[in-house]
Amino acid sequence: MPIDLVANVVVAGLLAGLVYGLAALGLSVIFGVVRVVNFAHGEMMTAAMYLAVVLVGLTGIDPLVAALPVGGVLFLFGYALQRGLINAFVTRPEHTQFILLVAVAIILVNVQLMVFGPNARNVQVDYALDSFEIGPLIIDKVRVYAAAAAVLAAGALFAFFRRTLVGKSIRACADNYLGAQVVGLNVKRLYALTFGLGAACVGAAGCMMLLLVDVTPVQGPAYTLLAFIIVIVGGMGSLTGALAAGVVIGMSEALAGLLIAPSAKSMVTFAILILVLLFRPQGLLGRAG
Amino acid sequence: MRALVAGLPARARAVLALVAVLLLGAPFAVDAYVLSVLILCLYFAYTGQAWNIMMGFAGQLSLGHSLYVGIGAYAAAALFVHFDVNPWLGALAAIVLCTLAGLVIGFLAFRFGIAGVYFAILTIAFAEFTRIGFDHWNWLGASGGLFLPVKERGVTDLATLRGPPVMFYYAILALTVGALALSRLLLASRLGYYWRAIREDEEAAQALGIDTFRYKMVAVGLSAAMTSxxxxFFAFYYNNLFPEQIFSMGRSIEIILGPIIGGLGTLAGPIVGAFVLTPLADGITELMQLLGIETPGVKQVFYGVCLLVVIVFLPNGIWPAIARRLGFAPR
Structure with a gap:
């Protein structure tokens, strides 16, 4: 196997992995704060991808520009979902939360199926076939742009949590629920904001993803699983962990596709998950205990 | 039989007797279509009961029970197709294999202290991992599927499990009743109390001297064996197996919907849930055909909405809400 080829595949996987990482970041934020596992995460991502397809089709803007309005729509969706439906379930047992979100996921997938049909959709950009050449590396432009956008979005999220008062309040809720209430934070509203932010992350990631793959409704559950795996591998609640694990999974997928078989990609991903759960259950960058 | 009715008030016994008569007589009164729906109801009632032992009794959330359905189905079918092994022996092999699989997963998870959502994801991971493996296993037909030979549908041959749907109806009915009796015995036993103690508060249970690791292992092993x-049944009733269908996460979710909608941890919950959800799904299909709506997805959207309504308004399930009225002591 020529080393150039392997290097090319690894870089391609790394760049796609950053987009995966952004999607998983959304899940991690929601779980870290609201303590609810969003089992409809991948379905929200395909919904965002369809929104982007429509928007790009109507206006002709770049999918990466579409990430802003689509992220906004997903934010509102997530906010409303948390406020109207999920908030009542925050203190209920895990399995009822699970069923609630599975029901949401079923509805989302099948509304997409009703509206857009089962066939794959994609967007066309004029730089789709261009690439950068760096020494022996030939890297698709779409991947570079998508990955750059993902890093930018993740950076904005980090800054929001570190620098702004709202971001700090959200972190306070995650650290100490009771304490946050005592100091007078509106936890309900902050939870809804958090869910909205998580949804916006996955919405933006969906737009970037659209540069790399087609979208079909049935991919939703697979994306949900992928996001989970990345979050667990990176460490639940660790934001940098989610990005790093996205890269690890992206690269291992790409390598497995090259060295074993394209259809065995996710098998390697699941194997990584099982190993991490067994030997480092707090995740690669998570804190123990 | 004693295990089913002992200690129940007269009213509850009357309800049970009526249900028993209806179920036993059903094949003589209904057409082939309704019979197939009833078989599906009982199938989900049975798998729901098996899952309920692990989650409802012992509190361990498995989202990968399709793994045990799949391994059980493939084990018996492969022995039958390749070596002409009698399905009853095949069933034995299926039980052994699935119990082992369950114990391995349980051992890894419980030894390393994996619980709750993490445990659930681990069970999904094992099921998906196995699904992809079977997709590439040529001896078992890979993704192209494994097919069981069908000779004469009309002749009942219980020894090789070849026969008409009525035979399968009574087979799955027997399994369901057996699982119900076993569940009732277990709940009243020392083991059942240990399980519920673990479910409610594992640390407290451990502090009281319960070997939680061991009893969680028993729950996983038993649940896996029953699911196998x-x-x-699935293999010999449908005569075709595809990894994509049998191992998929959707299948695992189908299994757990019944018990949760019916009433988690209750005896009748999985059965009630299966008999509500399965006809509901089929009824929606019929209704759509009647209305001439052919858009894909409409049925599932309606199904999802029903699920949402039940979980929002009846979070403990249907059975606890109706049990007292039917004369069953509230659980």
Whole structure:
């Protein structure tokens, strides 16, 4: 196997992995704060991808520009979902939360199926076939742009949590629920904001993803699983962990596709998950205990 | 039989007797279509009961029960197709294999202290991992599927499990009743109390001297073994197996919907849930055909909405809400 080829595949996987990482970041934020596992995460991502397809089709803007309005729509969706439906379930047992979100996921997938049909959709950009050449590396432009956008979005999220008062309040809720209430934070509203932010992350990631793959409704559950795996591998609640694990999974997928078989990609991903759960259950960058 | 009715008030016994008569007589009164729906109801009632032992009794959330259905189905079917092994022996092999699989997963998870959502994801991971493996296993037909030979549908041959749907109806009915009796015995036993103690508060249970690791292992092993028989039934009833269908996460979710909608941890919950959800799904299909709506997805959207309504308004399930009225002591 020529080393150039392997290097090319690894870089391609790394760049796609950053987009995966952004999607998983959304899940991690929601779980870290609201303590609810969003089992409809991948379905929200395909919904965002369809929104982007429509928007790009109507206006002709770049999918990466579409990430802003689509992220906004997903934010509102997530906010409303948390406020109207999920908030009542925050203190209920895990399995009822699970069923609630599975029901949401079923509805989302099948509304997409009703509206857009089962066939794959994609967007066309004029730089789709261009690439950068760096020494022996030939890297698709779409991947570079998508990955750059993902890093930018993740950076904005980090800054929001570190620098702004709202971001700090959200972190306070995650650290100490009771304490946050005592100091007078509106936890309900902050939870809804958090869910909205998580949804916006996955919405933006969906737009970037659209540069790399087609979208079909049935991919939703697979994306949900992928996001989970990345979050667990990176460490639940660790934001940098989610990005790093996205890269690890992206690269291992790409390598497995090259060295074993394209259809065995996710098998390697699941194997990584099982190993991490067994030997480092707090995740690669998570804190123990 | 004693295990089913002992200690129940007269009213509850009357309800049970009526249900028993209806179920036993059903094949003589209904057409082939309704019979197939009833078989599906019982199938989900049975798998739901098996899952309920693990989650409802012992509190361990498995989202990968399709793994045990799949391994059970493939084990019995492969022995039958390749070596002409009698399905009853095949069922034995299925039980052994699935119990082992369950114990391995349980051992890894419980030894390393994996619980709750993490445990659930681990069970999904094992099921998906196995699904992809089977997709590439040529001896078992890979993704192209494994097919069981069908000779004469009309002749009942219980020894090789070849026969008309009525035979399968009574087979799955027997399994369901057996699982119900077993569940009732277990709940009243020392083991059942240990399980519920673990479910409610594992640390407290441990502090009281309960070997939580051991009893969680028993729950996983037993649940896996029971589920494997559903797999054997599936293989010989449908006569075709595809990894994509049998191992998929959707299948695992189908299994757990019944008990949760019916009433988690209750005896009748999984059965009630299966008999509500399965006809509901089929009824929606019929209704759509009647209305001439052919858009894909409409049925599932309606199904999802029903699920949402039940979980929002009846979070403990249907059975606890109706049990007292039917004369069953509230659980």
């Amino acid at each position: 028989l559903a797999g054997v």
